[in-house]
Amino acid sequence: MAKVYAMFIVSRDGIPLFTRNLAGGKIHPDLVTSFLTAMGSFMSEISPTSAPALRRVEAQGFTIMIEAGEQVFGALLVDKEDTMAREYLRAMVVEFERMFGDRLSSWDGDVSLFETFGGICDRMMSIIAIGPYHIPRLGSGGLSDRIVVPRDLWSVLRLVDGRRTVAEIADEAGIDVGEAIRRLRRLAEEGLVDVPITEPVEKVARAYLEAFNSYLSLLRELVGASIAASGLRKAVSKWDLGWLAESPGPGVEARELNRLAWLHTPGEVSDMFRSFLEALHDAFRPLLGALAGDLRARVEAEMEEEHGEELRRLGAWGR
Numbered sequence: 001m002a003k004v005y006a007m008f009i010v011s012r013d014g015i016p017l018f019t020r021n022l023a024g025g026k027i028h029p030d031l032v033t034s035f036l037t038a039m040g041s042f043m044s045e046i047s048p049t050s051a052p053a054l055r056r057v058e059a060q061g062f063t064i065m066i067e068a069g070e071q072v073f074g075a076l077l078v079d080k081e082d083t084m085a086r087e088y089l090r091a092m093v094v095e096f097e098r099m100f101g102d103r104l105s106s107w108d109g110d111v112s113l114f115e116t117f118g119g120i121c122d123r124m125m126s127i128i129a130i131g132p133y134h135i136p137r138l139g140s141g142g143l144s145d146r147i148v149v150p151r152d153l154w155s156v157l158r159l160v161d162g163r164r165t166v167a168e169i170a171d172e173a174g175i176d177v178g179e180a181i182r183r184l185r186r187l188a189e190e191g192l193v194d195v196p197i198t199e200p201v202e203k204v205a206r207a208y209l210e211a212f213n214s215y216l217s218l219l220r221e222l223v224g225a226s227i228a229a230s231g232l233r234k235a236v237s238k239w240d241l242g243w244l245a246e247s248p249g250p251g252v253e254a255r256e257l258n259r260l261a262w263l264h265t266p267g268e269v270s271d272m273f274r275s276f277l278e279a280l281h282d283a284f285r286p287l288l289g290a291l292a293g294d295l296r297a298r299v300e301a302e303m304e305e306e307h308g309e310e311l312r313r314l315g316a317w318g319r
Contacts, residue, residue, distance in 0.1 A: 003078060003079045004022055004078050004085065004088075004125070005021075005077040005079070006019065006020060006021045006022060006076070006077040007019070007020045007075065007076050007077070007092065009073070009074055009092075009093070009096050009114070010072060010074075010075065011073075011104070012071065012073065016111075017072065017114050018096070018114045018117050018121070020118065022125075054066060055067070056081055062078065062079070063077070063079065064077055065086060067086070067090050067093050069093040069096070069097050070101070071097055071104050072104070073093070074089050074090075074092050074093035074096070076089050082188075083194070084128060084188075084195070084197060085128075087197065088124065088125075088128045088197075091259065091262045095117075095124070095259065099116075099117060100114060100117070130166060130181045130185060130188075130195050131181075131265065132166045132167035132177045132181075133165055133166070133167070133200045133266050133314045133315045133316075134166050134195050134196070134200060135163065135164065135165050135166075135195075135199060135200065136164075136169070136184055136187075136193045136195045137161075137162035137193070137194050138162070138192070138193065138194070139187075139191045139192045139193055149192070152183060153183050153186060153187055156169055156173055156175075156180055156183040156184060157193065160187075160193055165313050166180055166184060169184075197261070197262075198258055200261075200266045201257075201264060201265070201266050201269050202261055203266075204266045204269045204270055204273075204314060205260065205261075205269055205273065207303060207310075207311060208269075208273035208274075208276075209252060209254060210303070210306075211302070211303045212251075212280065213249070213252055215277070215296060215299045216228055216249065216250060216251055216280075218295050218298070219284060219288075222291075223287065225249075227287070229246070229250035231287075232280070232283070233246060234283045235280040235282070235283040236252075238279045238282070238283070239275065239276045239279045241276075242255065243256070243260055244273075244276060265315070266311075266314040266315055266316040267314075267315045267316050269316065270311065270316035270317065277296065277300075280296075281293065
């Protein structure tokens with residue numbers, strides 16, 4: 001797993017819009033200045049409509065990873081490139097353009113406009129860190145007879161099977177979660193372990209989507225598609241968190257699921273989506289009375305039976 005020393009968002013004219021130095025004095029100001037200047041000369045080589053001609057630069061002991069968006073470029077200074085860091089960089093560029101894209105064309109040069117991105121940047125960085133709910137798997141290169149794994153790392157590596165969470169690995173290895181995370185990070189740095197960052201949130205979201213659509217199916221049978229659709233629109237409007245949208249049926253679908261996974265933990269997504277189920281129930285309670293609650297209880301019981309065990313393992317049930 002790469003160590004991230006600094007991150008940048010740069011305009012297509014080579015102007016730095018946002019910077020975050022995570023390494024203090026380890027990052028020399030001359031390196032940063034040289035990098036940003038060099039970015040300007042790279043613009044002609046990188047196109048947002050095709051694969052960038054230049055996506056990585058080795059400079060003064062650092063690797064500079066570059067990712068092109070439609071309006072800006074993102075860059076990470078890391079000790080080495082890896083897949084997780086690349087995914088983080090890509091997500092960071094997408095989020096910056098989502099937040100500020102409509103204002104970049106008329107930007108007056110005041111970089112304070114972009115200061116609020118710091119909170120999002122830090123939030124996404126916390127998500128990239130390995131948590132107790134993540135499910136590590138063996139690295140894509142696998143193991144070979146030539147690899148010598150220290151005893152302390154082997155006690156963790158032998159339990160990595162693509163099913164156990166970090167917390168479960170820690171429990172079976174007889175160590176605390178923090179120590180398990182430290183050892184898994186070392187294994188990831190060696191390429192022996194991969195940790196899919198977004199997978200837990202995606203699993204939680206899909207379990208709730210199944211419950212939402214089951215509830216709507218029951219409502220549709222009782223009140224018809226038109227009234228069910230009207231109630232759904234009311235619930236989506238009341239909830240107003242932007243992660244869900246109406247789909248034909250009527251039904252519910254997730255919006256920007258990958259982005260959701262970069263910004264929230266499984267437990268947070270569970271809390272948010274549970275509140276939408278409450279909003280859905282409230283939308284139909286005036287019409288159906290206690291029956292709306294009975295149907296909700298039925299759906300929640302089905303969700304518990306089908307997904308409860310896995311959601312608890314991910315820290316997303318019974319919070």
